[in-house]
Amino acid sequence: MTTPVLIVGGGPAGMMVAMTLDRLGVRSTIVNIEPRPTMHPKGGTQNSRTLEHYRRLGLAQAIRRNALPGPDHSMDIGYFTRLSGWELARITMPTMREAMAALDVADPLAQVPEPLLRCNQMYVESLVFDRVSTLANVTLRYGWRCIDCAQDANGVTATIEAVASGERETVRAEYLVGADGGRSLVRRTLGIRYGGEDPLKQSFLGGTMVSSHLRVPNFYASVPHKQCWHYFAVNPELRSNLLALNGTDEFLVNSQLTTPDDTPDAAAIARRFEHSMGRDIRVEWLGHWTWTAGQALVADRFVDGRVALCGDAAHLFTPTGGFGMNTGVDDAANLGWKLAALIGGWGGPRLLTSYEDERRPIAVRNTTMAKSYTRNVGNVPIGSDLEDDTAAGNTARATAGSFLAGFREEFASLGIQLGARYDGSPIVAGDGAEPPPDTPAAYHPSSVPGGRAPHVWLGRGDSLFDHFGAGFTLVRLGRDAPGGGALEQAARERGIPLDVLTVEMPQARELYERDLALIRPDQHVAWRGNVLPPDPHELLARVTGS
Numbered sequence: 284m285t286t287p288v289l290i291v292g293g294g295p296a297g298m299m300v301a302m303t304l305d306r307l308g309v310r311s312t313i314v315n316i317e318p319r320p321t322m323h324p325k326g327g328t329q330n331s332r333t334l335e336h337y338r339r340l341g342l343a344q345a346i347r348r349n350a351l352p353g354p355d356h357s358m359d360i361g362y363f364t365r366l367s368g369w370e371l372a373r374i375t376m377p378t379m380r381e382a383m384a385a386l387d388v389a390d391p392l393a394q395v396p397e398p399l400l401r402c403n404q405m406y407v408e409s410l411v412f413d414r415v416s417t418l419a420n421v422t423l424r425y426g427w428r429c430i431d432c433a434q435d436a437n438g439v440t441a442t443i444e445a446v447a448s449g450e451r452e453t454v455r456a457e458y459l460v461g462a463d464g465g466r467s468l469v470r471r472t473l474g475i476r477y478g479g480e481d482p483l484k485q486s487f488l489g490g491t492m493v494s495s496h497l498r499v500p501n502f503y504a505s506v507p508h509k510q511c512w513h514y515f516a517v518n519p520e521l522r523s524n525l526l527a528l529n530g531t532d533e534f535l536v537n538s539q540l541t542t543p544d545d546t547p548d549a550a551a552i553a554r555r556f557e558h559s560m561g562r563d564i565r566v567e568w569l570g571h572w573t574w575t576a577g578q579a580l581v582a583d584r585f586v587d588g589r590v591a592l593c594g595d596a597a598h599l600f601t602p603t604g605g606f607g608m609n610t611g612v613d614d615a616a617n618l619g620w621k622l623a624a625l626i627g628g629w630g631g632p633r634l635l636t637s638y639e640d641e642r643r644p645i646a647v648r649n650t651t652m653a654k655s656y657t658r659n660v661g662n663v664p665i666g667s668d669l670e671d672d673t674a675a676g677n678t679a680r681a682t683a684g685s686f687l688a689g690f691r692e693e694f695a696s697l698g699i700q701l702g703a704r705y706d707g708s709p710i711v712a713g714d715g716a717e718p719p720p721d722t723p724a725a726y727h728p729s730s731v732p733g734g735r736a737p738h739v740w741l742g743r744g745d746s747l748f749d750h751f752g753a754g755f756t757l758v759r760l761g762r763d764a765p766g767g768g769a770l771e772q773a774a775r776e777r778g779i780p781l782d783v784l785t786v787e788m789p790q791a792r793e794l795y796e797r798d799l800a801l802i803r804p805d806q807h808v809a810w811r812g813n814v815l816p817p818d819p820h821e822l823l824a825r826v827t828g829s
Contacts, residue, residue: 292462296594303619328605334397352530365561467596579650620804631829754780
């Protein structure tokens with residue numbers, strides 16, 4: 284079998300690469316061990332940038348329409364001594380319905396067209412898989428695994444095997460994407476190692492953790508507190524956290540094992556959950572699996588010849604902050620258009636290496652921030668009298684609650700979500716302007732080349748992003764802005780997909796600070812100016828890696 288791009292791993296990152304390629308008319312094949320996405324709980328956050336990518340592909344509305352735990356389920360984060368005990372702190376968050384309703388009255392320059400969504404990854408993966416299955420440019424080999432791969436100057440040869448039958452097939456591809464997770468065969472075959480520090484050692488979210496999927500039919504009736512999406516039990520005896528999944532009776536609970544060599548003990552986990560609840564309750568256990576918390580690992584290289592790593596194959600996160608899967612999706616949006624350009628003949632030799640130049644620093648940034656949030660979790664002051672109905676107990680609870688109330692940014696972090704910048708990239712045509720500050724808590728919109736294109740509402744529900752083309756888009760800020768004819772002509776001659784969009788809103792011109800902005804397929808600003816450069820070919824050669 285031959286395919287332009289072979290994608291090993293069919294999770295969110297692998298599917299995003301395939302969908303991005305499809306949008307630009309390029310074929311790919313996904314090889315994935317499982318016959319379809321597995322329905323066991325994973326990450327619970329689809330952040331704003333991930334939803335922007337899904338919006339670009341026409342998927343965001345379907346994901347929100349089918350999202351669980353549902354549009355009116357509370358998204359609050361609650362901290363309790365035990366779930367039937369004292370409430371220590373609560374971080375209030377809008378429900379999905381409230382967040383979407385706020386868009387109707389949003390300022391034209393509001394920067395979040397797609398509010399963050401709390402919906403477990405397993406539900407979203409299933410929806411995305413259903414969409415990918417319909418794409419004519421995507422061949423699915425789910426239920427197959429890659430057992431080896433090797434590259435030469437002209438392409439990559441891989442051997443894949445059907446899991447059920449053992450049948451083997453040779454696949455020849457121009458490029459290969461390793462999106463095959465933390466134990467990536469592709470990464471190991473290339474001899475690429477993870478770099479980073481050892482996992483944190485602390486009282487919670489440090490070292491070996493066990494996640495458990497459970498069904499608790501009477502949970503909400505048994506907890507005497509206002510509903511939450513994320514529940515934490517914090518007391519001198521134990522720490523645990525529990526996330527709502529389907530909004531009725533299914534949950535994910537995390538607890539910590541004593542040593543890395545421990546294995547999940549169902550009876551011990553059940554006792555811990557009962558102690559977290561602070562009362563007896565009927566539970567059906569659906570599954571257990573272990574993972575490592577407090578790690579921040581990034582591959583030494585993201586690109587080797589014609590092979591690129593993406594998602595967990597390129598970086599491993601501790602889950603605090605919900606950055607892991609979302610960083611992988613953002614990787615894929617960056618990588619996908621570059622592979623399409625190379626296959627289509629309009630990308631140059633520096634384009635694939637620019638993927639590592641741009642995305643590896645973001646992986647380091649995001650894993651570092653996630654680990655810092657995890658370190659905060661381990662520092663919660665838990666007095667020995669926290670559960671006592673005494674004056675000392677009241678003081679201990681107030682102290683712990685004040686500390687916990689400061690965790691709000693862990694559950695928002697808009698700067699991390701939208702603020703990724705590619706300053707210094709060889710395919711970004713900088714203009715010497717100072718980029719905005721990189722702050723985890725706040726996103727600073729700017730058209731300085733390298734960052735996400737600033738967002739503008741052109742009308743109610745009408746996002747500027749909805750008008751960008753599948754390839755590059757030259758945005759004219761104002762009817763009197765220079766025309767794009769010379770750039771369009773140069774793009775045609777080079778085979779580069781380019782749309783020209785005129786935006787007459789004065790606020791947009793003020794936000795962008797220039798009359799023209801060239802937007803890449805991943806919605807990052809490639810160049811800006813008040814007039815087109817004298818040689819449009821030179822500009823296009825740079826931004827496409829030629």
